[in-house]
Amino acid sequence: MEFTAIVDAKARHTAGCAVVGVYEEGDLGVAARQIDTQLAGSIGKLHAGGDFAGKLGDTLLLAEPAGAAAARVLLVGLGPRAGFGRKQYRKALQSTAQALGKTGAKDAVVYLALEAAADLDVYYRARAIAEVFCAQFYKIPDRKTGVKPKACRLSSVGVAAENARAAKAAGKGLKAGAAIGSGLALSRDLANLPPNICTPTYLGTRAQALAKDWPRIKTKVLDEIGIKALKMGAFLAVTQGSEQPPRLIVCEYRGAKKDAAPVCLIGKGITFDAGGISLKDPLAMDEMKFDMSGAASVLGTMRAIAELELPINLVVIIPTCENMPSGRAVKPSDIVTTMSGQTVEILNTDAEGRLILCDAITYSRRFNPAAVVDVATLTGACIIALGNHFSGLMSNNEALADALESAGLRADDRAWRLPVGEEYAEQLKSNFADIANIGGREGGACTAASYLWKFAKDLRWAHLDVAGTAWLGGSQKGSTGRPVPLLVDFLINRAHAK
Ligand code: BES
Ligand code: MN
Ligand code: ZN
16 A cells, blocks of 8 residues: 655645545535535535534445545544544544445545644654554464455545645654564464464474565574574474474664664564473463564564664564473473573473563674663463553563653554562572572562563563563454554654654
8 A cells, every 4th residue: 555645735626535624513614615616515414403413433435425535534533533543533533444444545645644633743643654554554474365355446546735845744653654564464364374274394494584675684594503503492392392493583683873772672483382391281272372472573673773774773583483381391390501501490381471571682782782672472360451452561670661652642553561670589499409480379470571581681682572462363353464653653753754
């Protein structure tokens, strides 16, 4: 889908569908007012006749309305004008995308970015259009053999801006939104794949393909021998019960000077989490194919950053393997030595994410990173704490935590700060090794993060627990691609590239 910013006055004649906003009480938005004049007041009459009340998210399609320049006019309800902010704006855009997808229009001009919404500048208003449209038109790459439903025809979306200056800002926003959209789609595609296809080896080849597509990306994939050479004893313990060989994927993007400290993003890449010898309950075990969502999201972010050519250095590190039971699998009470030298007593083999991540965090030190952010579907406890709305955010650095939190707010991909540190690390004491890999039921998300905190030490580090946000279950089952929007916004801001 192509997005272009256009100066309002030019746009009005070319649309296959014009999308205009209407507030409640028949209060017409900027473009609706103008089009209403062309239509001899018929939009206003719709309110009086009780046909369209401007309720947030309601839509009404007018086909070939007499007097209009566009073949179709789509009215979108914006709710009460006074309460029109970020959330309402995005909700209106979602309904717009859904309604447009059902029309035959090949191109549309969206006038909604002309509306003033609290705290949102033109850049953001345009970016949100591309973000929301891309997300709405995403299709799961399923393996259904029946007749495929007709693809949506819409291929070109114009976004009207007030003047040339606004159009320039909108253009930048659309570019960022489309990049977030393609990063999100990559992330969702990978996470949605079945685990017999999306193996550690497969993730490695997809990371190599990224390097082929984008000249600024270089990918290195280590196999078991390479991982052994690094002495990643905790990572190796998780993979040892599996028939699928593990991989350590390292993807480097260079957009700034060679010596500029990079941001390291680490993604948990468990392509299937059966729990190992501490075998999981069969109920919803299938969803453990999504346990590589962290890995998928950092690859998606990498893609978006490459598309935007951001002037930063970025390193993506993915430890990836399966967590399976077998005669060779790691056992509860086994003790292993991590890459950092600290020993770990593995009391529960299902707490495997922290085992592969602690070695990846240690590995990240060789890049002298400006910041390290790990992304993981780490704990069921995080879902109990925050549900499916917020990702858990833990950090040893206030500035970094603030930057991630506000990125989540801007990108509508929110994270909520949770505590981490010594108090919780106390729960991880072992009589037999430096640290145990579980710390009891209380504060499970925080003890897991505090295990990682023990390895991050002096690094500027943050952890995103996306167990509740990376995918949806039930009839909506599928990857959400979160936290790609948060991460890309965070990096755009770091690069001052708005
Ligand atoms: N991948 C799971 C966490 C998870 C569970 C995410 C359910 C989403 C839904 C992780 O590896 C795990 O098994 N964690 C255990 C830790 C426990 C053994 C301390 C958990 O949360 O139950
Ligand atoms: Mn597990
Ligand atoms: Zn897991």
